[in-house]
Amino acid sequence: MNLNILRETFVSFVRSHGMDRHFRRLGADMFRSTPVSKDVPPSLAETLSSAARVDISELFQTLHSRADGLTEAEADTIRASAGPNEVEHEKPISKWVHLWQCYKNPFNLLLTVLAAVSYLTEDMKATIVIGSMVVLSTMMRFIQESRSNTAADKLKAMVSNTATVLRHDLAEDIAEEALRYFDVTLHPKGARRIELPIKKLVPGDIVQLSAGDMIPADLRLLTAKDLFISQAAMTGESLPVEKFVAHRGTATSNPLELDNLCFMGTNVVSGSATAIVVTTGNRTYFGALAERVTATDRTPTAFQSGVNKVSWLLIRFMMVMTPVVFLLNGYTKGDWVEAFLFAMSIAVGLTPEMLPMIVTSTLAKGAVALSRKKVIVKRLDAIQNFGAMDVLCTDKTGTLTQDKIFLERHTDILGEQDDLVLEYAYLNSHYQTGLKNLLDVAVLEHAELQREMALASAYRKVDEIPFDFQRRRMSVVVSEREDHHELICKGAVEEIVSVCTHARHNGQVVPFTKELLQEIYETTSSLNAEGLRVVAVAAKDLPPTKEVYGVADESDLVLIGYIAFLDPPKESTKPALDALKAHGITVKILTGDNELVTAKICRQVGLAVDGMLLGNDVEKMSDAELAMAVDTTTVFAKLSPTHKERIVRVLHDKGHVVGFMGDGINDAPALRAADIGISVDTAVDIAKEAADIILLEKSLMVLEEGVLEGRKTFANMLKYIKMTASSNFGNVFSVLVASAFLPFLPMLPLHLLVQNLLYDISQITIPFDNVDKEFLEKPQRWNAGEIGRFMVFFGPISSIFDITTFALMWYIFGANTPEHQTLFQSGWFIEGLLSQTLIVHMIRTRKIPFFQSRASWALMSMTLIIMMVGILLPMSPLAHYFKLQALPLTYFPWLLLILVAYAVLTQAMKGWYARRYGWQ
CATH class of the missing domain: 3.40.1110.10 (Calcium-transporting ATPase, cytoplasmic domain N)
Incomplete structure (x- = not known):
């Protein structure tokens, strides 16, 4: 097995907080025969092996600890030198690194190249405008992500995992010495047990473990009772392994094979134990592996893949059309330098440079909105999956029923x-x-x-x-x-x-x-x-x-x-189930409980039980048989953890976007296998780590609100992409027509850049836009093919009215010579900007805009501001600088007529398109 493949796989696991579902699905086969110990420094392997071999008393002495733990002062001193118990990748990145990450997307890099070309050709105006677009896009994304990360950190702190730690009470030591001075015997009361955030653990801490706990650091066991640890994350072993106080196997140099060591990132399946912390943070086995692979990017999620497909669709379109515009203008006008600058401007106009910022802003806004509804988003990309979910698998206890038995x-x-x-x-x-x-x-x-x-x-x-x-x-x-x-x-x-x-x-x-x-x-x-x-x-x-x-x-x-x-049913369960059904989500019950109890509860809450399968039935079925049964079965009862995981995986393989809601140890495998894992803040550590979404209230009603917010988030992202794609396509089509027949450029490169900048500014409020109720009724997914078709059908509509504007300026206002090209260009500048801005409101809804569906006040306000700027700019003192001129008043009735006709034709096309292809 290629070690690089192992590392790439492991980083996917590392970068999703230690619980990446897809890695765990593959991990058992990939690691079973691999000598993983060679992937960590020999010094660490020796440290862990030595800690496993030495006598307990000697280990206490080496780590300056004792059986009843460290004092607070001792722990603080060790923490000052050892640092927090965090692996490197979990630490916040610096602002400069974050700024670079916000900048380095394909669109910004492309714009930077165009700005550099403009600078080298001494086109300073174009350089300034393009540079402004890059700075605007980068800084807005940086600010939005910084705010989002700050909010997410505060939210995550609410559900941070803790470890049970023994603290030596110094006051008892003093009392004991005083009593001994007076020859009085003091019977020790034992160490204090405290819950400590995992990141505060230090070497020498004594921790107590029980079922459901995450292993918080690399540990040497002091006591163990029927302790079984799931080490799939480290070794790929599909079954839990039993751990003992002393190593019982053969001598080995691989720490992972030692029976008395437990490793950060694994979890307790059953049993209990007391252990001493040997190494923390980057000095753990987990941390050492993570450090070696942090440069590798994580595998893109379905959401990221969807965005990438759309992005490259637009980039490919730009890479084809830009050379065509360059050759056509160079051939017809004879000025190849001007043609090159114009083609570069077209490239900028076709670049959806605000896409990364719009996506991030929309997700961040969704995360904040969900937090107000008691939903904590651990991973921003999960919001879109939340909205795309069409099957929800959930346990019975605490979800359908009260979380009080x-x-x-x-x-x-x-x-x-x-x-x-x-x-x-x-x-x-x-x-x-x-x-x-x-x-x-x-x-x-x-x-x-x-x-x-x-x-x-x-x-x-x-x-x-x-x-x-x-x-x-x-x-x-x-x-x-x-x-x-x-x-x-x-x-x-x-x-x-x-x-x-x-x-x-x-x-x-x-x-x-x-x-x-x-x-x-x-x-x-x-x-x-x-x-x-x-x-x-x-x-x-x-x-x-x-x-x-x-x-x-x-x-x-x-x-x-x-x-x-x-376990009485909740009063809110029936309306919540009705709401989920109305929004296209099928609810399935996956429980380890008795089938009779489950059926009774389902009847009480109005959940129709169309079919029921028991764990034994699932066990006997092949994957093909189970795939045939899952869609027609509502209740799966008496399930083991592996049964739940298998059912979720089969549903996923059938093309469903599957959510799984659980809070117990037995739910962790299914949480990892689901497209979106949902847990609650009272869940066991392993369940919270495996989840993408944490609910502060274990209720299906809260879940339904989260689904709606996810769909709003997706809808607003899709609006920008549809608007940008169709508008860009129409503009290029108009430019090609104009370039073939006009003796001058239909618009100067500077005009295109300013127009694009103003249009982009008008889009920044899209994340805060309203969404039609109809769009929220069904799950929505990315479909790059649908966006390409939409672009082809709606883009040319704007070209019809662009060409009408060309004819208006040419025949009505006499702008038909190079001497009058400024008037021509000013007329198309205003019409192009207003039609681009208007398309925002036309495409944001299937309904009639402004009457049946109104945009948010923020989007309406921004639209009005940009339209006023576009109209007034040719009349302002800056007109000469931008090579524009004031238009006669008789132009504006024609402009109004063109825009109204544009809106009517677009609305008619929307109706025909929706009837034929649907309206995503």
């Missing part, structure tokens, strides 16, 4: 209320240290638990077996008396029953029989049919012969009963 019942195996079940459930939720989900919170907050809290204090925790998505259960082992241990397990009914051999019935422990199992399933099914989510609870007594337990101990359990939870 209530413990409704606690029953024995046949559905009768039983307090013993509640006691066991409380002990399990109280003593688990992994990720506490909404079910645990509901158990712990239950109003009847005052007695259970007192009960919990009588127990001590021995061990726990953390939750994972294969077993779908978790256990704790507790001890009330020293003569026995008690294993308490809770989880999905099927998984709990599968490891039980007995049940507690009427106070007696009885073995499973076929009849009893049938009654158990009937009881749980009836609870599910009521819309309750059922969790089974089981237990068994064990001799106190060991302190460490594993999955193998979850066997021969006694089924105690069930805890049933109510």
Whole structure:
């Protein structure tokens, strides 16, 4: 495998905040057999390998740390020398680098070349105008992006990831020394646990990990309990790997193969651990790889590809037409120098130099508008995908339903209320240290638990077996008396029953029989049919012969009963679903929950269930079979994380723009696979990192508002591109006709440049324009072919009236000799500018402009200002400088007639075009 390809792939991952979806889709195959360790400095590999080998006490000494962590003062001192825990590419670029990036687009580079040619040919006026256009485009983009980046940084800070860190309490040290002086023993209370932003971590910090956490730096494990880490980002291993306190494999020089090291950029799938930070920032394995590839550009998104296709369409058009104009004018006029300058001006006129600024401004404006609607945009380009989304896949809990689950019942195996079940459930939720989900919170907050809290204090925790998505259960082992241990397990009914051999019935422990199992399933099914989510609870007594337990101990359990939870639907869900449907978005439910509960909730919120597939059904289907089923299936229930990812990918491959909304560990693969990953600020770290959009309110109604804003953003970008393409095409067509028949240039190069500059200024308010309601009803996508066709149909319309203006100036006003060319050029200058400005309002809507659809006040105001400048410039004292002259008053009634006829014909063409090709 070519190492350069690996690096190019990895930078795509790096530059999308460590969670690029497309890289992860390919990463497993690309990295599986690659000696990645050779891609980092040998010193780093040796540092990590050494940290894995040395004794813990020696590592504490090397890192100036201790088992209960650093003090705040110690951490501050280390941070001052080690710097923040950030890889280089995540740091803000300097203003000068940002300014250069705003400048270096194809259009600005082309204009700079044209300005240089004008300067060398001593055409200073053209040089000044072209230079002004470059400066205007660059500075506006720079200012808009700077504002956007500042706003985005503030928004991202609201959802920044944190790590759980132990802090050594210096006050306790002082108290302990004082008490020792008086010969009094102090029992230590332990270190303080704090939540610290990941970028503030330093080498020597002690961090605690649990399911769903991102690994915040390169770590050496101190304790680990059933710890499974997903290392796909670093090694490509498709399955999580188990980590231990000591390396158990063969000796190796590759740090990635060491069992007791965890690496920045990976994440905890299940289990818990305590670890010490060995390296941070650029000195991590992740940072070292990132530094070697930061010069490589990230793979363009679908949005960027669409913009690029449109840009190159216009550039190719310019590269063909400019030489034609040059040769035609040089041949017919005989002045090749003047013809060259005119052709250069045409090139400038055809260059949509404001496109980068318009795109950035529109996206930035959309991001700010979304932030007001409680939607945080992590990546600006995602806004357009938001608007293009036509399928939304979402979980049930917290989206269709309230993000608050209530413990409704606690029953024995046949559905009768039983307090013993509640006691066991409380002990399990109280003593688990992994990720506490909404079910645990509901158990712990239950109003009847005052007695259970007192009960919990009588127990001590021995061990726990953390939750994972294969077993779908978790256990704790507790001890009330020293003569026995008690294993308490809770989880999905099927998984709990599968490891039980007995049940507690009427106070007696009885073995499973076929009849009893049938009654158990009937009881749980009836609870599910009521819309309750059922969790089974089981237990068994064990001799106190060991302190460490594993999955193998979850066997021969006694089924105690069930805890049933109510997750009521939100009042806003039904109107939100109706609104999404009205806007062309199909909602599909992808959940790990029971199909009966899911169907009940769907009925309550008015979501028609056209078809339902379970995880087992998905597992048995080939991709071709699943592709046939996904469009006709509304609910996918009892899914694993890989099932969700596969369904999203199949929908994407069928041509849908797929959004996925999730907040759990099990949602991360699907978030990466979707065109637009949507999460919430309360999600686990891995879900927030994988998402493109963060919602501050977990509601479909908020999502619908975000979709509308995305479509407005796309609509306004498309307006500028359509206007520019059609206007430019028409201008060139008019120039070709005029060049063939006139004895002088129809317009001087300076006129073209000034006209183009004024037109561009009139466009800067397009990002703030209104959008017709009809445009928001369906998803919209880039279509370069559609834009090319639009240009061909609408461009020549302006040429009809340009040629009419030529005839007017030639025959009515007698501007038909080189001596009167200034009058001719002034007449076309005004008509050309006003018709270009008018086309903005004609093309911005399918409706009749000004009457059925009005532009925003900002665009209307800018249009009026530019039109007044265009009309008054030939009459002003600057007219001589620009080689223009005042026009007779009789010209303006003709001008009004031409513009009205232009508007009428354009409106008629819009109707015919929309009926034949549609109106994007």
